[in-house]
Structures are given as structure tokens and as C-alpha cells.
Amino acid sequence: MDSALSTPRSGYTLPVFACAGAVAALRCLVATSDRPQTVTLDLLNPPRLAEIAIHQLAPLPDGSVLAITHSDPGDNLDLTRHTPLWSVVAWASDAQIEPIHIDGGEGIGRQVDQGNAPAIYRYAKELILHNLTPLLPAGKTLRVTIILPEGRALGDRTSNAAFGVVEGLSLLGTAGISEPLSAPGQLDQSRQVLRDKAAQYRHLVFCLGENGLDLAVKLGIACDRRIKTANWLGPMLVEAGQLGVVGVLLLGYHGKLVKLAGGIFHTHHHVADGRQEILAACCAAVGVELPVIQSILAAKTVEAGLAILRQDETLVQQVYQHMVERIDERAAAYVYAHTAHSLTVGTMVFDRQRQIVAQSHLAKGLFNQVLVD
Structure with missing residues (x-):
């Protein structure tokens, strides 16, 4: 197979x-003749440079400058692919304390538990400050609106x-590289x-993503035992069975692993969903009353469904x-059906x-069996 076809392309967050x-935009604000078609950034994490295309750039009548880029997450099934990002910069008033x-702005989500602060997280702020500060003229202060x-x-x-x-997306992430976790390669x-x-x-x-990997370490699990599967749980479980692995501990967010209880072994939402329906079925299986089940079905997310159940901790348990016992059963049966090998699967959800x-x-x-020695 051609390696160019099998190796997925990474992108940026x-x-x-x-x-x-x-x-x-800042370069143009400092000198109107400076209108770059690309800029080079220090990503900080990882410590490398990235060249990013600037699709449009223009001074605005109020003295600010607008630059437009387009998201490229690489070979990922990502709903933000090609979405435009507008960066508006303007000189700030003397009253502004920070440089x-x-x-x-519009489309950047608001954190309801943080006083509706914009959902621009630490890495995004550090990245912007690190790359803009050297370009800021002495004595000037700047306002950046995304x-x-x-x-x-x-x-x-x-x-x-x-x-x-609510009301938009987050500038989320702890690194600049968008790993192609949903790409076939x-x-x-x-x-x-x-x-x-x-x-x-x-x-x-098996951990689907970074949250599981981090939690595994905090729980005392040996680092070398962890494998990041992304959404490919079915093929990875089958591979483990074929390789003669004795047991696999699934450690993941309940909103993802719940799909396995319904027999869905590729967990990306582009492939299949049905999470609330599966959670409702689990409720019915243990005799939860119909009004609660109906509320679970009507919930927008499984996290909201969990909040409904948490009104009675007995129901949650x-x-x-x-759910987790059913995941074990269906995962083991899935492996056996595809390999005729037995694999013990245990499930922990957070x-x-x-x-x-x-x-x-x-x-x-x-x-x-997987704790640090």
C-alpha cells in the first residue's frame, strides 16, 4: 500500500x-503596506513553527484590521473544516491595563459557569500572547477579538x-496540532x-482520547499499558483478540462508551449515534419509571441524561x-464473532x-492487573 495513502494528514487546532x-492583522495595523498572505507561528506545544495561510486581510473604517483564515483540521471528521475565523485587532484605550x-465575538461560545466569559482557553490565550507580544510597538496596547x-x-x-x-464554539485544545484520530490511516x-x-x-x-489517558495515570495505571484508540474500538478489540491479549480495560467518557452497550463499535458521531436511546434502554432494563425514561430520551445529551438520573443516586448506580456490564458482554461477543478468540473486557466510565x-x-x-508495579 502506498504510504502516502495510508498515513493520515494532521492539521491544526x-x-x-x-x-x-x-x-x-497586527502587522497590517502597524504598517498598512504589510499585508502577508501567510504567517509563521511558534506553536509552543509542540515547540515547532507552522505556516498558516491568510485568506483575506483589510483595514476597516473604524481603524481596526480584519484578517480571515480558514480552519484545516487535517484528515479528521471535523465539523469545523473550512470554517472561517475572523481576527480583528485594534489599538486599545489608555485605560486598558494589560498590553x-x-x-x-460572535460565534465564540460563552462559559455559563464562568460568568459568561468567552470560551477561549489557556492554550489559545498563551499562543496569541506569545506570537503577538514581539510585534507590539512600545507603549501601545491592543485589543484582539476572535x-x-x-x-x-x-x-x-x-x-x-x-x-x-453556549452560543458558539470554544477555542479549545492544549496543543496546536490536530491529530487525525478519525482518519482511516x-x-x-x-x-x-x-x-x-x-x-x-x-x-x-484502551483509552479513546486524552481525557482517558490522563485519568489512567491519576488512577495509578502504568503508562506503558495505555493505548489511545480514538474511535476505532471495534477493530482494536478484534486486533487485541487476535494477538492473544488476555484482558482489556476500557476507560472512557460515558457519552462515548455508552454506544458499545448498543452494539456500536465505531464511536464517531458521523458513523452512528443513538446515545440517548441506548441510555434510555438501559434505564428500561433495570425498571426505571416511564416518565424518567421519557426525560432521558428528550435530553439533548447523555450528560444531561446523567444529570436527570442523579436526582436519585440509586438510579445512577x-x-x-x-450499562458497563452490557458493554463487557457485547465487546467480548464482538471479538469472538470476528476472531473465534476469547478476550476479557472490563469497562470503567467517567x-x-x-x-x-x-x-x-x-x-x-x-x-x-494494569497498575504501576
Whole structure:
């Protein structure tokens, strides 16, 4: 197979494009003849340079400058692909205390639990400040406003509201590179990591993303036992079975792993969803009353469904215990159906605060097998 076809292309996270636009706009604000078609940024994390295209750049009548970039997340199934980001910079008033003030305009979400502060997180702020500060003339202060014209509509298609972000998207991320976790080529890379680890260990931990990887360490799980699967849980479980792995501990966000309880083994929302329906089915299986089940079905997210169940902690334990046990059963059956090999699967799910909600009986035994020696 051609390596160019099998290797997925990485891209950049939204903060990178917002920062690139701000750099280009500031350069034009300082000297109107300076209108770059590309800018070079220091990404900080990872410590490397990136060249970003500037699609449009123009001074505005009020003295500010607007630069427009377009998101490129690489070979990912990402709803922000090609979405425009507007970066508007203007000299600030003398009353501004900080040299550079960063604000969110239309389409940047608001954090309801932070006084409706714009959803522009630490990495985005650090990236903008790091790249703009050397360009800022002495004695000047600057106001940077990031706008996502399509952000409000795109935000309605995400589960942001369950995480306290409304009216738009977040400038989220802790790094500048957007890894192609949903691209087919990523599966080949993940399989190779699995083969290497299966040659060393009989018990492994599958984590869908960074939240699971980080929580695994905090729980005392050995770093070398962890494998980042992204959304490819089905193929990765089958591969583990074929390699003779004895047991796999699934550690993930309940809003993702709930899909496995319904027999969905590729967890990206572009492939299949049905999360509220599966959660409602788990409720019905343990005898939850019909009005509660109807509320779960009507909930916008599974996180909202969990909040409904948390009005009675007994319900949470009953429903989620059923869920994780069912995930174990369906995962083991899935592996056997595709390989005729037996694989013990245990499941631990956590909420958006990274608190464990439930763990299966098999997970308890597997957890002891993957702890740091």
C-alpha cells in the first residue's frame, strides 16, 4: 500500500488559525503596506513553527484590521473544516491595563459557569500572547477579538451545552496540532502500537482520547499499558483478540462508551449515534419509571441524561452498572464473532468532571492487573 495513502494528514487546532489571523492583522495595523498572505507561528506545544495561510486581510473604517483564515483540521471528521475565523485587532484605550486583551465575538461560545466569559482557553490565550507580544510597538496596547461567523450554528450540532458552553464554539485544545484520530490511516498506526504493547503485556488499557489517558495515570495505571484508540474500538478489540491479549480495560467518557452497550463499535458521531436511546434502554432494563425514561430520551445529551438520573443516586448506580456490564458482554461477543478468540473486557466510565461513574465487575479485576508495579 502506498504510504502516502495510508498515513493520515494532521492539521491544526482552531486557536492556531485565530492566532495567525491576529498576527497578520497586527502587522497590517502597524504598517498598512504589510499585508502577508501567510504567517509563521511558534506553536509552543509542540515547540515547532507552522505556516498558516491568510485568506483575506483589510483595514476597516473604524481603524481596526480584519484578517480571515480558514480552519484545516487535517484528515479528521471535523465539523469545523473550512470554517472561517475572523481576527480583528485594534489599538486599545489608555485605560486598558494589560498590553493585549483577548475577547470573543460572535460565534465564540460563552462559559455559563464562568460568568459568561468567552470560551477561549489557556492554550489559545498563551499562543496569541506569545506570537503577538514581539510585534507590539512600545507603549501601545491592543485589543484582539476572535469571531466565528458560523460558530453559533456549528455549536448547536455539538454537545458543548452539556459542558457549560453556549452560543458558539470554544477555542479549545492544549496543543496546536490536530491529530487525525478519525482518519482511516490512524487505525493502522494504532494497530502497530497495539502489536508492540501486546508483545510485552497480557493486560492493556484502551483509552479513546486524552481525557482517558490522563485519568489512567491519576488512577495509578502504568503508562506503558495505555493505548489511545480514538474511535476505532471495534477493530482494536478484534486486533487485541487476535494477538492473544488476555484482558482489556476500557476507560472512557460515558457519552462515548455508552454506544458499545448498543452494539456500536465505531464511536464517531458521523458513523452512528443513538446515545440517548441506548441510555434510555438501559434505564428500561433495570425498571426505571416511564416518565424518567421519557426525560432521558428528550435530553439533548447523555450528560444531561446523567444529570436527570442523579436526582436519585440509586438510579445512577443501577442504570450505569447495567450499562458497563452490557458493554463487557457485547465487546467480548464482538471479538469472538470476528476472531473465534476469547478476550476479557472490563469497562470503567467517567463523567465530564473525570469522576468515575461506574465500573463493571470484570473491570475491578483488570484494574489490578494494569497498575504501576
